[in-house]
Amino acid sequence: MYKIILLLYFSLLVTYSFGQDKVTVVEHSTDLLKIGKKIYVLEDQKGDLSFKKIQKLEQQGKFELHDKDIFIETSSESIFWFKFQTQNKSSTDIWLNINTTYLWEIDFYSPDSLGNYKKPFQTGVLRLEQEKKYPSNTFWLPLQKEGNTSVQTYYLKVKSGRSLEVPLLVGSLHALEQEKDKGDFITAGFVGALLIMFLYNSFLYFATRKKLYLLYVFYLFGIGFSVTFANNYTYWSEFFGKGDFYVWTHTHIVVWITPIEIIVSLITIFYLELRKNHKKLYYFLILIISIIFLLGLSNLFIPLQKIQPIHQSFLIINAIINLVIAYWVTFQRKKNGLFYALGWTCLFASVLIFLATINGFIPYFTYTRNAVYFGIILEIWLFSLALSDHIRSLRKENKRVVQNLLLKAEKEIEMRNQIIENQKQLEEANTNKLKLQIANQERMILRNIIDNLPIFVAMIDTEGKYIIANKMYEDNFFLPISHIEGKHYSKVLPNKLTEIHDSYINKALTGSIVEFTDPIILPNGQMTYSYGKYFPVFDENKKMKYITVFVTDISDLKYKELELQRLNDTKDKLFSIISHDLRSPFAQLKGILDLFEKGGISEEELKYFLPEIIKNVNYTSDLLNNLVYWAKSQMSGLHADPEEFNIYKLVANKENLFDKEIKGKDLSFTNQVAQETIVYADKNMIDLVIRNLVANAIKFCRKTDTILVKSEETANDFLIIQVVDTGIGISKENKTKIFNEENFTTLGTHKEKGTGIGLKLCKEFIEGNGGKIWIDSEEGKGTIFSFSLPTKAK
Structure with a gap:
């Protein structure tokens, strides 16, 4: 009998020893363990197995050991059961994090x-x-309490209509929260x-009003929702509560993902100009878009688990195409x-890394x-560079068009020269009457040609007189052709143009080709930009006969060039502020959080830094607010929308808005604006000015200083508002820089930072509403900012 008992004991010991390596053992409170390779899996294809039946199947060895860190499965109607064991040797409770939001239903069985x-x-x-x-955004479930060191067996039953990705993490709440924070x-x-x-x-x-940029804005908007949703951040779908809309977003993913995929293909069509240059590729991509649209629409009638595999296949095909x-x-x-193309390559590489991760090929x-x-x-980032490159390409294309136009004009002049040569030969061979007829005919042809050219075309002899001039001269200088041809150019051109072109013509008379680009004020007062050339023409003895002239209006190109330069300067200013002023507070915040995450500072020390963090966040918020208004005013222009409103209430609101800062410096804030004071201006602009x-x-007040806001009506229907403080004041040198220099700023009395654009915005907004702003300050005694606004519509 004792031999049988000994044999049974030995069998249990061997079984325990071999099974122990599949037990998830948490030894320290900092442990965070992935248990994908220590779970057993059973697929219930019909979804009708009870827990008791599952236990029997487990005893029969029907569960299979999983061999990867993450359990993944394509979408289906099956239910999956997981079995795993844990042992808590740590000094705290341990939890399970089912680190996904893909699971529609979860049943957790704990002993x-x-x-x-x-x-x-x-x-x-x-x-x-x-x-x-x-x-938490994922599903955290409690396992073993502190002190319970026995081996515990747990079961999970999961169901989903989506493709399954089930990362299972075991550890203390502290370890799970650290992972979530990342x-x-x-x-x-x-x-x-x-x-x-x-x-x-x-x-x-x-x-620019380009459709390509609008498509790209919609693409960014859609990516922001879809990618965060796919990465377990589904808060936006809970905006209307966990009701019908919330359920719909999870069960009809294909429907609302489809527009984003279509926009991607439309960007390809517009950016690469497929419809214009590659019609076969264009129609092929339209076919793929149509199929994706029909698949997305079908999710309204077909369950997600049946349509998603097909949709994912076409999603991959569309991306590869x-x-x-x-x-x-x-x-x-x-x-x-x-x-x-490089942008698409980066996206593919990241998807490959993601797939390699969940399939266990990389950690x-x-x-x-x-x-x-x-x-x-x-x-x-690369798509944005591509769009910038697209702008440069358009600019080059415009330049090419101008060059082709100039080349065409040169060819027309060469044709004229040939006609003149032919005319000379005919005059030598025929009678005077025939010569005259031919000359008149050729002159008529030449006149028809040059009169229909959209540029100034003329010939000037060596004495400076016009031999021929086209209709552009007649239309723009208000002189008939008969009063131009045979006249010296100084009698035709306005005085200022004569002064400019004297040097060009004199240089052309020396035998040089002269090329110029000048602004021109026409007799009607219109300002234009011109591009032109003077070509000297020589006879067979290399003696100059005349000068051919052509001048074309490049005003549209010049204005576009100036506009592009202005937009580029605005972009540079925008990125400069973002890279220097906006990145620094985030870098400080990240540094403190990284130290806290790595245990470099304690919670008490973190609390010590909180005031500085809050100050940086407030600074960043003000910067973003001013930056948005400034960028909009620079790029598209802000237009005042005036209305009558009570300015007293705006000032009172600022006292409430800055209550914490006022109390922090122990300041006295007084609003002496009359309660019924009305002004006529853009309310939003003036709100930003007062703020x-x-x-x-x-910012520039010391402790216990005072701030006073008061107003005074003038006799010409204007109201003067003054913001008076007894702070440190402004030096004479700095006072001249406030409204004149780009991004001028100084530190406040408590080292508060600024952006340098706030006061510039104030000046733009006040002047945009028909008022003026000025400064009175004495260093060490305080500052008065005064501005005027109309009290009623003019």
Whole structure:
């Protein structure tokens, strides 16, 4: 008998030893373990197995050991069961994080103290009535308490109509929160980068009105929602509550993803000009778009688990087609599509890294799991470069058109020279009457040719007299051709033009070709820009006979060039402010958070830094607000929309807005504007002006200083508002810089920073509403900012 007992004991010992390596053991509170290779999986294809049946199947060895860090499966109607074991040797409770939002229904079976399994805890994205065990975007479930060191067995039952990706992480709440913070930080950075590019390309669209920029703005908007949704951040779908819309976004993903895919292909069509240059590729891409549209529409009637595999296949096909077309057009047709192709390449590389991560080919951690974020950021950056390259291409194309026009004019003049030569030969061979007829006929032909050219064309002899001039001279100088031909150019051109062209003609008379680009004021007062050439023509003895002249109006090109330069300067200013003033506060905040995450500083030390963090965040908020108004005023112009409103209330609101800053410096703030004071101006603009002036006064006040806002009506229906402070004042040198120098700023009394654009905005907005702004200040005693506004419509 004792031999049988010994044999049984030995068998149990061997079984325990071999099974122990599949137990997830948490030894430290900082451990965060991926348990994908320690779980057993069973597929319930019909979805009708009970928990008791599952336990029997487990005893029969029907569960299969999973061999990858992450469990993945294509969308289907099957239900999947997971079994895993844990042992808690740490000094804290341990939890399970089902790190996904793809699961519609989750049943969690955990043993009680006697090892029995009762009613499961039910959760999942479509179980709207069930609260989560822990407030997180994914599903966190409690496992073993501190001190419970026994091996515990747990079961999970999951169901979803989407493709399954089930990362299972075990660790303490602290370890799980640290991992979640990494994902939150990456997502915040991604959304911030998208927002900057969204604003920048929106400005470009409103400035240029190009459809391509509008499509790209919609693409950025859609990517912001879809990629964060795919990476477990579904908060936007909860905006209207967890009701019908929330369920619809999860069960009809194909419907609302489809427009984004279509926009991607439309960008390819517009950017690479497929309809114009590559019609076969254009119609092929339209065919793919149509199929994707029909698949998206079908999700309204066909369940997600049936349509998603087909949709994903076409999504991949569409992406590959766009990538291949971009490279083909770039390298075969010499088109400027390289940046666009590289953008697609970055996106593909990030998707490959993501797929390699969830399939176990490379280690699973936050940065590889979220590789698509980085790929899309690179793609967006390269797409933006591609759009900038597109603008440069358009500019080159415009220049080419002008050059072709000038070349055509040169050829026409060469034709004229040939006609003159033919005329000479005919005159030598025929009678005077025949010569005259031929000359008149040729002159008529020449006249018809040059009179229909959209440029100034003329011939001047060596004495400076016009031999011939086309109708452009008659139309623009208000003289008939008969009063131009045979006259000296100084008798035809206005005095200022004569002074300019004296040097050109004198140089051409020396035998040199003269090329010029000048602004011209026509007799009607119109300002134009011209481009022209003087060509000396010689006889067979190399003696100059006459000078051919042509001048064309390049005003449109010049204005476009000036506008492009202005937009480029605005872009440079915008990026300069973003890279220097906006990046610095975020860098400081990131540095402190990184130190806290790595344990470099404690919570108490973090609290010590909180005031500085809040100050930086407030500074960044003010900067963004001013930056948006400034950029809009620079790129598309802000136009005042005046109305009558109570300015007393605006001032009172600022006292409430800056209450914390006022109390922080122990300042006295007094609003002496009469309560019923009405002005006629753009309310939003004046609100920003008062906010900037009050913020400026607070910035340069010392402790216990005073701030006073008062008003005074004038006799000419204007109101003067003054923001008076007893702060440190402004030096005479700095006072001249405030409204004149770009981005001039100084530190406040508590080292507060500024952007240098707030007061410039104030000046633009006040003058845009028909008022004026000025400064009175004495260093060490205080400052008075005064501005005037009309009290009623003129």
